[in-house]
Amino acid sequence: MSEANPAVDVTSKPVPSAAVQQLQFGLSSKPRTLIGDAWRRFRRHKLAMIGASILVIFILTVLIGPSIYLLRSPDIKDFKAYTEQLDFVTILAGPSAEHPFGTDDLGRDQLSRAVYGGRISLLVGFAAMLIAVSLGTVVGAAAGFLGGTVDQVLMRITDLFLSLPGLPLIILMVYLFREPVQKWLGQETGIFVIVVVMIGGLAWMQTARIVRSSFLSLKEKEFVEAANCLGISKTAIMFRHILPNAFSPIIVAATLEIGNAIIAESTLSFLGVGFPPDTPTWGRLVTDGSQFLQAGAHLALFPGALIFLTVLSINFMGDGLRDALDPRSRL
């Protein structure tokens, strides 16, 4: 008797069978959601977690960094003015307690400039990603869902865009159109808009293809037929029913696109067609600092390391998201 399975031992206190235990466990625990599952898988990806933390730190720094500057030294009234404040006594100074990133050839504090420029660089990344992803999603969704002639035409346009010489064309377009756009929208906003539109406008094709192929397979599924039978409009089926199911690859593509856009912006600045010399985007800071490689290498290395760390974190995060959202792929 002592060897018997406690579950069938009727004499002792009734213990629920394994199946019932499992059922109770299932009922008592919260329902597992797609996002919950993805988060659990994402957390296991160490590098992705490190990347996400670095990104959060960077975003917080560029958001609240200026306020810390203002709080720490009462003589700083306006953060932007502080980034432009010249100090000819301490030029090309190395890192110190007062200027952790050193100063440039005009004695400007490099850390505050990197914080201010980080806002622009990160914003360029997000904005270009938003343009690329929304354009790609709309094109891909329309092509995949509507099919037929619409699909044919949209895919030919996508192919055409894929055949464009990306970097040379972005350089050319930004160079040609920055002045009128700047006249129209103001110095800084103008260049921001033209850079973002050009980078995003030439980066949507991959998303369009991904979304199209998801839509092609999803529109044959039963839930779409059910929605059709319920008389739900085509637009609602497209965007409310099918699109959320195609989110995983879109999110991964969007994450990686932020990194690509940040690199593209810094490259434009480096080639002299991006933001003007006095706007301290990270790419601009590297370019300006590269003239002083011998006198003060930190001027180029620090902002360059910021770009590198940001993009590396984004790429690790994208990798983690891919594993978390789509465990089958392996790239």
Added chain:
Amino acid sequence: MTQYIVRRVLIAIPTMLVISFVVFAILALAPGDPLAQFALNPAIPQEVRQRIRESFGLDQPWPVRYVKWLTNLVRGDWGMSFSTKGPVIDLVWQRMPQTLQVVGVAYLIAVVLAIPIGVISAVKQYSIFDQIATFFSFIGFSVPSFFTGLTLMLVFAINLKWFPIVYSSTLNLTSWGAIGEQLRQMFLPVMVLVVQQTAALTRFMRASMLDNLPLDYVRTARAKGLADRAVVIRHVMVNSLIPVITLIALGVPTIFAGAIITENLFRVNGLGQLLITSINNSDTPVVMALTFIFAFLTVTFNLIADIMYGVLDPRVRYG
């Protein structure tokens, strides 16, 4: 097969036409006068200005100019540069060798490095080697190439003085010493492109190997008693190379775009540097010609990749 190739080429030609038309239209309609330097000079009288305009054909409407440009291009006349006043084609021929040298050597090294690294990474998935390779390839495609270049320049050219900082294009490659010097000055620009390209290719090779390794034919090869090395190299690697080779073809335009950055950083007087200086000088004919070359590279290598995929993989059917 032949029919498929013909059809793809027939699609590529209108693509080229559309791209060149759009770029021409953008350049023609963009604000700013390419002859502004003359317009600002008060010493040039109105009639002379008009004559310069006519000599470049700028008095005609732009669609007419496009047709002229295109017909001349087919005949081998790429127009006259505004700034050198010489034929554009001469400039292109003069700059081409430097770009081809650096880009060609870099791509060759990248491919030769990436394939074995990718293979070993996949065969020993999650090993220390794989993790290091993965980490480095992530670094490789997360660094903007101008920053890789600056860092290499700082370490190897400025601090260690192993390589020259500025590329000299006047080297006369007649003696062994000069050839050695040429290799030395090519090293850093080549390295920048190698870092960028190896990173991506390694990932592709690894992913492709991982797709093939669990397949049945691999088990069959092992079951018939083939040595591990032979299975991996003769069976898995060869099959995994099919998609990678098409990606290598697709990467050619990318590495030329990368050359725009390295050439401007190391002052290599190649096509990429010419593009930037011409854009800054509003030298429209040169810009047009170079954009056309870049577009041609992209379209051609897309085409080559498509065709190669079919040639290498008999399973691909031409629908």
